[in-house]
Amino acid sequence: MVNPILLIIAPLSAAFIIPLMGYGLKRIVKFIPPLVMGFNLVVSLSLAPKVIKNPIIVFLGGFPPPFGINLYVGPLGILFSCVISLVGFIVSIYALNYIKQGAEQKYHALYLLLLTGATGIVLTGDIFNLFVFYEILCISSYALVGYTGEKAGIESASKYLIQGSLGSSLILIAIALLYGKFGTLNMADMASRIDSVHTMELFFPLVLFITGMGVESAIFPLNAWLPDAHSSAPSTISAILSGIAIKIGIYALCRVIFTIFGATDILQFLMLLGLVTLLVGEFSAFSQDNIKRMLAYSSTGQIGLIVFAMGVGTQYGISGGLFQFTTHALSKSLLFLTTGYMIYRAGSMKISALEGMGKKMPLTSVAFTIGAFSLIGLPPFIGFPSKFMIVYSVLARQSGLYIVFLALVLAGTVIEGAYFFKVIQAIYFKGERKDDRAKEAPLSALIPVIILVLLIIGIGIYPKVLTSILDSSAAELLDRIGYIKEALK
Template identity: 30%
Template sequence: MNDWLADWPRVLLPLPVVLPLFAAGLTLALARRVRAQRTISVTALSIVVLASVAVLVRTDRGSGTYSVDVGGWPARLGIPLVADRLSALMLVVSSVVTLAVLVYSLAQGVADGEEGTPVSIYHPTYLVLSAGVSNAFLSGDLFNLYVGFEILLAASYILLTLGGTRARVRAGTTYVVVSLLSSMVFLTAIALIYAATGTVNMAELSVRLQEIDPDVRLVLHLLLLVGFGIKAAVFPLSAWLPDSYPTAPAPVTAVFAGLLTKVGVYAIIRTQTLLFPGGQADTLLMWVALATMLVGVLGAVAQNDVKRMLSFTLVSHIGYMVFGIALGSAAGLSGAVFYVAHHITVQTTLFLVTGLVERHSGSTSLDALGALAQRAPLLAVLFFVPAVNLAGIPPLSGFIGKLGLLQAGADDGSPLAWVLVAGGVVTSLLTLYAIAKTWNRAFWQEPLAEPEGVGGLVTATRVGTRTPLGMVAPTAALVALGVGITAIAGPLFGVADRAAADLLERTPYTSTVLHDRVPEVGP
């Protein structure tokens, strides 16, 4: 413990939380120096990417889990940060996506001549968001998880209402009130859990929650699921999402779509495996997953605007992950983990491409778009690849993820699981239909003669100007990453399998956090 260098993994683990917060403070102090802000943000997030990769390698090569007691307080008193394969994988995917979106938004800011104006607050807020996401993934303490959620939500409120236009204030109001409500539900759950068990340490809870009255346990479990369900946009609690996301600036929508709901999914995974194992809510989650998939995708089919269509597919595909979690088997969980990694990348990419489309044509309404394949072939390629990936065309990662989940459902064999498998296939086909409709109308057909002018969504300010390379490059990089996930699907599924095995076994997590096992030294 004394040798700082021999102890590098322990220094590494808090970095994804601490570094963006420091950088946020710095960029706030340097609010008038746009170039310095940019350098600091990009550097900080690049280091976070490297640290996250190191954490993943360390956890996967090592014993699978390691924890750091922040401030040197032992886990039962203080707050531990815990990395297991699941959190490390989430951390890597989220940090890569965050960095790519940051570069994209920088280029957009430069191109649109926003030097200094309203976005001096953009960098600090964005970095705080990134810190909040990392904190939520790494937290080994339920109350610290709540704090992580609040950090990222507070940042997201500001990003969503950036500029304070009429549409954004309206969308932001719904979003803020719904998110606050979900936080209140979560907080109530924490209060009741503390009353019932006397701890908020997740490793300790996993033991103590088994000892309390089963009825009380069920109430606590459902409260947590409702709180996380709102954040993850699971069907009956999802109506806020397609309403509020599309009005934000493209990079903001992209990072929200990729990360925020997945933090909710991550929290649901932890709830189902670590805190409340035994599957008492699995049947409920199955039905919820089915409803989420179908209602979401039917909404997507009916949409007339690319951003709204994508928001609905986002809701719909959360259903796949919930399905995997509800199966409760190793195969189901591993499929869900893989799907989260795939979906973060693909959904973010699609929103970024839509931002490019909006910039090119001035609108994202299907009535106004047309013949983009001819006018902007590069955009067409950038849209096409992640779009078919989302729909799950073989051999792309969306197909592999869905296949994994459907196989897990078939292995389960119960009638309900088969219903879900059928629902998953139907959802996949309908996603393809929604994507094909968008593709036909926006990229192949000529635009309608008289575009309908009613209540369209926000339109870009600079139409027809050349799309800057700084926006295309990160988008292309993410497209490549999405395809790359296909190439490394084998190793990635390996990590997901091992993560799922650890999640089900639970003891790796609890014994590491509570130091029941001799802590391993060095890599």
């Protein structure tokens, strides 16, 4: 059996090795990230069937929890780690020819560290360890947003840094308070003791956790950094930030709310937060004329949808939320990757500058359209089953309030459709391009795009491939007692 620790160690050691390769091996540095991420993908996929039956618990240093740190590799962790390594693999292939500016080697090392942080968060079973990996994820995101040294990147990176590190400080305060109360840092141990304390005292740490992790996952009042950071970074980084980084914030939030606190009473509040985030994101996206900002705001909207689905709180709803997470990770990275070369060829991020691209870059334009349709939720793409699951789970609650919420969510989807059609219309039906500069993207950019398109259509037609892992992941989140028993066995 492969030890899941390799999922964290492999990218980490690769990142340590990259600076050493500056002496004479500069040319092969860019092939390391696809290699490592491919390895991670294979390991995650091979672990998946075992993990669905029984979660794997890894003791680090050989000390059982709560004395040592443990990794809890359950279905949820493996689902996230599969998606992280898949998107990481695809985006790193795209980056082979795309990244030419700035400190190239450092880009690859930072990229690997970002994915290390994300994988560490989803696998660890210790709250302080989660915080350490969370910081790795955040700091590498700040560095990646600003690494080109351009005006816009530096400005948005500084704003991101101020807000993000304030959020991390809030999380650390919450961890300190919880340690003071329970004298343990292991999540399962903490969860088993949480009922011994009055709810009022737990309210404040919970609020701190939601605020702190809300910054990274861009939940509504805390999302000011997102459109700047995602639109001013190079497209590969936007893809990885939108596809992975913000979702990891949601994972951490769900872990804290469902597993540690077992706070099922605040789920309606979570739903409301998700709804507001969804509407704000979609309305702001509608009024943008810069395509990358539009996609970034659309990410906010999608995050809102995922949080909303998590807030439904039933097995089916959470499965739907996790499915939507997969959908968004694949579709949004496809959208960012396709716009990457369109912007490069058009020389501008304005939607009006993309007019007539449908003739000049046919494959890229079709891929963009597929990604957009998938996000809107049209069949036969992956977005359809995921949105359908969410809608179905809300209807299953059979309550008037939920129906009103659902109507608002669907209204948000309509707006989403409207602005995506605006772009598609500009690409295909408006204007003629005379310039010869606009030609099809190079092969290294087309391969990842085609892989993503195939995945989106394949899972869309046959969503059953994901059913078993989604169901057992949702069960893991809802079954606190099982989690505690497995981890402290």
